[in-house]
Amino acid sequence: MEEALVAITLTVNGKRHEVAADPETPLLYVLRNDLKLKGARYGCGIGQCGACTVIIDGKAVQSCDVPVSGATGKQITTIEGIARNGKLHPLQEAFIAEQAAQCGYCATGIIMTAKALLDTNPKATEGEIRTALKGNLCRCGTHQRILRAIQRAAKEWRS
């Protein structure tokens, strides 16, 4: 029954993990079920909504759309790995300050997309932020608060 599982090594949030999985398994399920990192969430399974976004080697990637075998040897960062010394990441703090959530299901993916953007472009304008978030869907209509939160975090980043 287990013949399809192979040992795969992943580096997630700076830590190496060995998991037994079918190499074609989308990274999302390995993160959630093998590593118990529940912050990346299933929304569509085909890279259309962004709820499962993580950062791989500096780029925002939809983890439902990447086979786990394609993530070996790379630096994977998930929402659980961005707090520092027990303090939430400035983006997370800004989401709380702006109350930028209704149901919150899309929020973690959006934070990861925003982090990938601000890491490379801390001066991103509102227009650039909006463009970067085109692939992240929010159904509650919390967009404006989310945009404000990201701009607030960007401002702190720069100072």
Add this chain to the structure above:
Amino acid sequence: MSTAENTPRKLPGSLNANRRLDRWLRINRDGTVSVFPGKVEIGQGILTALSQIVAEELDVGLERVRLAPTDTSYSPDEGMTSGSQSITDGGAALRYAAAEARDLLMQRAASQLGVSLEQLTVTDGTIKARSGGSVTYWDIATEDLLKREATGDVPPKPAGQHSVIGAAIPRRDIPAKVSGAPSYVHDLDLPGMLHGRIARPPSYGAKLAALDEADVRTMPGVVAVVRDGSFVGVVAQREDQAIRALNRIKRIARWEERGGLPESTDPRFLLKETSEDEVISEKGDQAAAARKAKTLEAEYTRPYIAHATIGPSCAVAACDDGRYTIWTHSQGVYPLRHDLSKALGVAPERFTIIHSDGAGCYGHNGADDVAFDAVLLSRAVPGKPVRVQWMREDEFMWEPYGPAMVVKLKASLDKDGNIVEWIEDIWSNSHSTRPGAAKGVNLIAAWHLVKPHDPSPPRNPPLPGGGSHRNAIPIYEFPNQRVTNHLVKRMPLRVSALRALGATANVFAIESFMDELATAAGADPIEFRLRHLKDPRARAVLEAVAAKAGWKKGEKGDGARGRGVGFARYKNGAAYVAAIVDVEIGNEIGVKRAWVAIDAGLVINPDGLINQTEGGLIQTVSWVLKEAVQFDRERVLTQTWLDYPILTFDEVPPVEVTVINRPDLPPLGAGEGTQGPTAAAVANAVYNAIGARLRDLSFTRDKVISALA
């Protein structure tokens, strides 16, 4: 004895049906207060607002208030969390229960300290006597204290004494949700948990003709294949294995489909269906009717709209010794239990149903259905919890849509531009096919079993709240008026409650037509509305939004840009909402800015109210500009986000919300108030911009082009 003495007196909100104080509140020795709400968090921030109400009325710090998850083993039965009624039902119950609990605590303190009630003050649960001496809630509360029926006699605090109610307290659940910590039923991970998926038929009513189950059973990780009639599900050790097995089933299963969907997505098919007709409002004034000078007619439609939650529905169920434990994001754990019990022929007491947050819900989505799916799969693996999440296409194809609607309007003006007659006809399916009905079972899998259950007969909640006819009766003062509801019973597509129910289409139609009439009368749209409105609160929201947006009387658009207004009082009894939007029309319609004024009576949490109002507006702009469920005669074709685009980050307008607080008036349901006014405001702005009237939602590019042609 008179009947009046036999009938228990009516208590506020949900307290009436759940009268014991200890069903709502418990004062704990450790300095905390346990609260047992029957209403659930669906992304609207209700739990924070309910905590504020309890903290305020009990005079304890907010951090002492602990909300227990809604659970059929102990929570009060508050039915559904729907219809913008959580503050008016659950909030009212907690407000009165907490006020009464405080009073009981004060009386006990007075007797223990040997002073009169007037001598006492309370701060954060510590009661002090003016003469010295103090006790705390935590010391004096004993179990018997709240073991009694509420009287409803202790009035809540007057508005002037509020310090927690009315404050923009941050949502208590947001820090965990943005940290990535497990927050949803989707994230539940129990020891030994297995993963399930359901292989739904390709279309409504399709029958499973053939499936080689053995071929699936031998796949890696597969623990069970469950087949019962046309219900097919798979349980596997790993989630990805369950999905692979699901995909295999989809490839090899053969189905017999039956068709039967409407000939086109145009809602006018409803006009040809048999309907149950009811005149819901009639007024006559012959003298006014005789003044008719000009008559207009128009027809408006709304297509099927999907809830389209970002997180497909999910549940975890475990079957142990004939008892079931279910974790669900259902909006009503008791109604769900009712239908599960009927579907399986198992006594309700054998189910423990625990609410856990889900992704945004916006009405009746797949939450209840997937709970039953998980139960059916859990029976194949006793003792092991099974987590079932729907795939994206399951949610799009099987969720009950907001029904398609047609609204026909005819009205006459006198020579001074006053409306003297209003004739309205609406056609719609029911907007209410939730679980919990007396007859039938409203859970998808129950219809597919080898011994199927019938769906419950469609209901139309009565006015004044109403279902399909919600907000169908204009709030304006017209001397002659007839409104007829045509309830179409046949439901070719599965439908149920979508945020605001019939109010979206009805207000869209009424408020679009008000603009058409204003044009015919040569009047400014806002001035024209005020002309027909007496209610000062209605007038106030229109005037407030006009002031904020800098509305200029009679201002015309420039051929590409324009602005429009829409107004309604939700359910004709809840929040008053007026919206103005600015649009810009290029290849497509863009909503560039929006303003809303809302009067929801006493505001519990202004930021929560603003968040819901902004969100409601943006969601409606998405419905209006982009959304319609697609289908052919046989199948629903909407399966992915490419088939059902919604508004994206590069398209959302800034929204400015003005709250008119009425601290001395009761709180009014608000979460669904912006839908109708926003839909109409967009249509009116488009007309203002380009002089073309769009009457068929949604306003996709082809609609703009054909309107201009």
